[in-house]
Amino acid sequence: MQIIHTISEIRxxxxxxxxxxxxxxxxxxxxxLHQGHLELVKMxxxxxxxxxxxxxxxxxxxxxxxxxxQYPRTLDKDAQKLKLAGCHIVFAPAVDxxxxxxxxxxxxxxxxxxxxxxxxxxxxxxxxxxxxxATVVAKLFNMVQPDKAVFGIKxxxxxxxxxxxxxxxxxxVEILSHSIVRESNGLAMSSRNAFxxxxxxxxxxxxxxxxxxIESQIHKGIRDxxxxxxxxxxxxxxxxxxxxxxxxxxVDLNMPETESKKLVILAAVYLGNTRLIxxxxxxx
Numbered sequence: 001m002q003i004i005h006t007i008s009e010i011r012x013x014x015x016x017x018x019x020x021x022x023x024x025x026x027x028x029x030x031x032x033l034h035q036g037h038l039e040l041v042k043m044x045x046x047x048x049x050x051x052x053x054x055x056x057x058x059x060x061x062x063x064x065x066x067x068x069x070q071y072p073r074t075l076d077k078d079a080q081k082l083k084l085a086g087c088h089i090v091f092a093p094a095v096d097x098x099x100x101x102x103x104x105x106x107x108x109x110x111x112x113x114x115x116x117x118x119x120x121x122x123x124x125x126x127x128x129x130x131x132x133x134a135t136v137v138a139k140l141f142n143m144v145q146p147d148k149a150v151f152g153i154k155x156x157x158x159x160x161x162x163x164x165x166x167x168x169x170x171x172x173v174e175i176l177s178h179s180i181v182r183e184s185n186g187l188a189m190s191s192r193n194a195f196x197x198x199x200x201x202x203x204x205x206x207x208x209x210x211x212x213x214i215e216s217q218i219h220k221g222i223r224d225x226x227x228x229x230x231x232x233x234x235x236x237x238x239x240x241x242x243x244x245x246x247x248x249x250x251v252d253l254n255m256p257e258t259e260s261k262k263l264v265i266l267a268a269v270y271l272g273n274t275r276l277i278x279x280x281x282x283x284x
Contacts, residue, residue, distance in 0.1 A: 001083045003090045007143050010052070010091050014145050022049040026146030026173075028137060031055040031092075032072040033081050036181035036189035040150045041085045043178050047148050053082050054091040054140055056098060060111075061132030072194055091144065098139065111135045112169075114161050117253060121266060122157050122277070125244050130161045137162055141173055148174045152181070154188050156264060156279045160253055180278070182208070188278045195274040204271055206239050211265050211280040214248065218284060223258050236269055244268040244275070251281065260284070 004010045014024060025048030027040045037053075044051045055078055062068035079090050102109045111131050117123070118130035141149070151159050163175050181189045186208035187201060196204060210232045217228055225248040233243040246267045250256045256263055266279045 001079070001087055001090065003079055003092060005092055005094065006097060007093065010089070010143055011145070013089060014052075017050050018145070023148070024048060024144065024146045025051045026140070026144050026149040027051065027053045027087075028140050028149065028151075029053060029055055029078075030057045030071065030191065031078050032074050032191040032194060033078045034181075034189045034191060034193070036152055036154070038081060038085045039181050040152060040178050041082065041087050043176060044148065044150045045086050047150075047176060048146075050088045051086070052089040052091055052144055052146065053087050054093075054144070056091075056093055056136070056140075058098075058132060058136040059095060060099075060135055061129050063126050063128060066126070072191065091140075098136070109135075112138050112165055114164050114168075117157070117161055117164060120157075120253065121245060121247060121249075122268065125268060130158070133158055134161055134165050138165065138169070138171070141166075141171055146173055148176055150176045150178060153177050153281075154180045154190065154278065156266060156281075157253060186212075188276075190276065192274055192276065196271065200271050200274075203240065204276060206236060206241070207267055207269060207276060207278050208280075210236055210246070211267060211278060214246075214265050215280055215282045218248075218263070218282060225256060232267075240271070242270040244270065 025044030027044050029037055041051060041053060055075060057071050059068055075092055082090055099109055112134040113131050114134055123130050153159060159177055166173055166175055183189060185205035187204045214228050214232055229246045229248060232246045236243050248256060248263055248265050250260045251262045251264055261284050264279055264281045268277045
């Protein structure tokens, strides 16, 4: 496995592989890898000849007061995990390599804005977040030139944003999605789980339990979505969480109709200072 830090080198390697007729699979990450990331790599390996995983903590997607400086940087440990997982190349550029003409934040360069879908839920809670995500993913796609890219469904809205701009801007990349990988207690695996104590990790299982309870109520025929959301928020707040939102949407993230057959329940909550997200897709 090779670790590459420059755009010129990653492009040279990818061009050589493509000249040999190899297909390129790509897994973009911000590092601090867990088993969920490695499952994305496993999927990429099953769908392509060469797998590249990027590790880049993107300043453009962190808002004011968020944890950019504290976000764990664990390149050596990540590289070892990726090597054991069968990854071929780690692309780990510096901020100056990704945003060479900016002042370090990337905010003073061209950006990709996806209207409407970027302004709700996570977008409303974290203004500018999805502009940062879309911009860095588009840049990485242009650098790596993958045939396929794999993303986790845990970041459901992010996945929809990426699918949207890939289609709108005609990127020749097939977007693949992997189901949420969970801890034994149901907690969705996340790099931010590293900020939780052992006790908090057990407590955080209540998030998934709340989503499953909403699912069971909908399967019983209850369609008062606002009431279901409010009840779940109240219960989580009683259990020591600070709820940002719990929202029932259709799979395109529109407000659901009573007759909607496919839904997604999305949650964002704080446990202490750590913000956790999860979702559950259901068919009625």
